[in-house]
Amino acid sequence: MSTLEMDPVFSEALREALMTTIKNTPRARHRWRWRVGTGVFFGLSLVAGGVALATGVFSPPGAPVNSPLGNIVTATRVGTATIDLGTPPATSTDLSLSLTCLTAGTFYFPNGSSLGCDTADLSQAPLYRTASEVVPLAPGVDSITITTSTNNSWTLQATYVNQVTTAWGVNAKGETYGVQNQSGTPDLIAVVIDQGTVHGYVEESELNCAAGGNVNSPAEALTWDQESQNRNISIPVYESNGTTVIGTFITGDATGSNAVTVPLSSLSLKC
Amino acid sequence: MRTVLNVSSGEDEAIVWANVLRNDGDAFVVIFDRYRDRTYRHALRMTANVHDAEDVVAGAFLELWRRRKSVRLVDGSVLPWLLVTATNLSRNLTRGLRRYRALIAALPRSEVVQSSEESVTARIEELRLAAQVHRALGRLSASDAALIMLTTYEDFSPSQVASVLGISNGAARTRLHRARSHMAEALGSLEATADIIMKESRR
Numbered sequence: 315m316s317t318l319e320m321d322p323v324f325s326e327a328l329r330e331a332l333m334t335t336i337k338n339t340p341r342a343r344h345r346w347r348w349r350v351g352t353g354v355f356f357g358l359s360l361v362a363g364g365v366a367l368a369t370g371v372f373s374p375p376g377a378p379v380n381s382p383l384g385n386i387v388t389a390t391r392v393g394t395a396t397i398d399l400g401t402p403p404a405t406s407t408d409l410s411l412s413l414t415c416l417t418a419g420t421f422y423f424p425n426g427s428s429l430g431c432d433t434a435d436l437s438q439a440p441l442y443r444t445a446s447e448v449v450p451l452a453p454g455v456d457s458i459t460i461t462t463s464t465n466n467s468w469t470l471q472a473t474y475v476n477q478v479t480t481a482w483g484v485n486a487k488g489e490t491y492g493v494q495n496q497s498g499t500p501d502l503i504a505v506v507i508d509q510g511t512v513h514g515y516v517e518e519s520e521l522n523c524a525a526g527g528n529v530n531s532p533a534e535a536l537t538w539d540q541e542s543q544n545r546n547i548s549i550p551v552y553e554s555n556g557t558t559v560i561g562t563f564i565t566g567d568a569t570g571s572n573a574v575t576v577p578l579s580s581l582s583l584k585c
Numbered sequence: 586m587r588t589v590l591n592v593s594s595g596e597d598e599a600i601v602w603a604n605v606l607r608n609d610g611d612a613f614v615v616i617f618d619r620y621r622d623r624t625y626r627h628a629l630r631m632t633a634n635v636h637d638a639e640d641v642v643a644g645a646f647l648e649l650w651r652r653r654k655s656v657r658l659v660d661g662s663v664l665p666w667l668l669v670t671a672t673n674l675s676r677n678l679t680r681g682l683r684r685y686r687a688l689i690a691a692l693p694r695s696e697v698v699q700s701s702e703e704s705v706t707a708r709i710e711e712l713r714l715a716a717q718v719h720r721a722l723g724r725l726s727a728s729d730a731a732l733i734m735l736t737t738y739e740d741f742s743p744s745q746v747a748s749v750l751g752i753s754n755g756a757a758r759t760r761l762h763r764a765r766s767h768m769a770e771a772l773g774s775l776e777a778t779a780d781i782i783m784k785e786s787r788r
Contacts, residue, residue: 320625324695336608422601461615
């Protein structure tokens with residue numbers, strides 16, 4: 315039966331009809347979206363970024379440092395395509411990838427993570443519609459496939475890198491500071507606030523408490539969830555000495571008109 | 586040797602499907618592009634009629650979207666669910682596609698075009714075989730037909746089909762054995778009248 319293919323006219327019309335049907339369905343919330351701006355330096359990807367983005371970016375202790383090896387391969391394609399990256403240099407440990415959407419759609423990296431762009435995103439600068447990943451290099455891999463629907467256009471920048479994870483800092487009080495990495499979580503976690511203009515640190519214990527980590531019973535958890543619907547919590551942001559306050563970091567998802575932001579110290583929960 | 590990172594594994598499809606569940610149209614189109622042809626060939630075997638098979642594919646994907654929250658993934662894939670649904674639709678086109686009749690009727694189709702004598706011959710032969718299978722399957726229940734088709738043509742194990750049908754592995758194997766006997770009997774008696782069936786399938 316393999317000699318038979320579906321009528322292309324019918325198939326394409328059906329594809330369009332499915333897209334229309336889906337577009338008329340209310341969009342679910344919580345769609346994964348790449349964030350640039352306020353955020354905690356959890357894990358590797360926000361810090362490391364692509365090589366192209368990493369230039370000049372503040373790099374806190376404990377962050378992986380990626381040194382590019384060889385040229386950056388840049389390719390623009392439409393639909394699913396595989397980009398040949400050439401032979402990896404001997405000291406390569408990872409692949410640095412920056413994917414920018416040129417049309418609306420969802421674009422998948424090989425590991426299944428994705429970049430979702432809608433029409434509004436396209437009016438933003440490329441930086442704000444770019445997802446960057448640094449992925450471990452598997453033996454024998456010398457190409458990368460981006461998967462998306464037929465008419466979606468994208469640009470990929472890719473380069474082999476050698477990745478070295480730096481050590482956390484230690485302040486006068488003996489507290490470690492930096493980003494979470496394979497070694498675990500430091501006492502002071504690096505954050506950026508004020509649209510990325512201020513870099514500082516939050517106490518791991520305070521961040522954990524503000525996220526509900528000190529809830530001790532199902533009843534407390536229920537109360538916490540109900541209160542959190544309209545409440546965000548602010549915690550102090552310090553310099554690396556863990557003493558000097560330079561701003562506040564706000565956690566929570568409350569965005570409605572009756573949403574309030576309260577300092578962690580005002581809550582009855584003990585942290 | 587070249588190794589290419591790819592997204593064809595069940596694990597990755599599960600991630601694509603998770604995005605479908607967030608009403609991501611592009612993710613759904615990835616699924617459509619991946620399984621359209623297999624669903625079509627399956628539908629063609631089931632219906633032995635090109636036009637009906639196209640309707641079944643449309644219905645199967647529209648059902649996949651409508652019922653996305655209750656779809657059972659088998660080893661991370663929606664394909665078995667899709668093929669079982671196509672089987673059910675093929676068994677009762679009128680009732681199964683009622684919900685989508687207007688939409689499907691509005692979709693344009695090519696004029697019948699055959700590019701070469703070879704493709705015409707291939708098409709006739711495929712339809713002739715499909716007509717035989719179609720007639721033999723007519724004697725089975727929809728779930729037995731799905732068991733036969735998915736294990737014979739699509740390389741799924743009886744237990745994988747069983748999990749979509751919601752029956753036990755033991756029941757699937759027993760029913761498959763019985764259905765194969767019925768099929769063998771029916772196909773044997775139909776061979777002699779294949780030409781007549783082929784004409785019917787082309788009407």
